[in-house]
Amino acid sequence: MSANTALAISVGVLGAIATWLFLGPLDGALAIWAAFIAWGCFFHCGGSETGLQSAILGNIAGAIIAGITLWVATQTGVGDSLGLPVWAGICVGVGVAVMVLLANIPIFSAIPAQVYGFASVVALTLMGNGAGDLAAASMANPVVVIILSMVVGAIFGWVSEKVAGLLAGAGHGAHAKA
Secondary structure, eight states: OOHHHHHHHHHHHHHHHHHHHHHTTTTTSSOHHHHHHHHHHHHHTTSHHHHHHHHHHHHHHHHHHHHHHHHHHHHSSHHHHHOHHHHHHHHHHHHHHHHHHHTTSGGGOOHHHHHHHHHHHHHHHHHHTOGGGTTOSSTTSHHHHHHHHHHHHHHHHHHHHHHHHHHHOTTOOTTTTO
């Protein structure tokens, strides 16, 4: 079986399982869409254990930076005097610059992985109006939800690569076309 066919079967079956898990037993507590972003990020980061590490660490760093950025933008009161769009723009500019600078540390060098984590926290916050929960150590905090969702998604990516490798047989790089 070709590596691409093996990967299609693996990702298809595991994608169905992940969706059932997130929407069924986990009852929507985690974001399946963020898990799929991290799953793709795993392959974008090159797959294997190195890609898993890069995806997870980058996603987490971006999520945390987004949480801090959103908290400063919405909870400090500066937006009241400057106007929220201006203040939020400044905060996002600083947050994005921090992500790029963080990439100088080798384990955080996957800038796109950080962007995926950052964007996912912003999306969940805006969709659920969760800016007031950004400091909560609970599942009400979009940063917590996104980090957990993305870690699970990256692990599903790693498992899908391993299963595809088994289906394709030894020597076929299962992530070659992912």
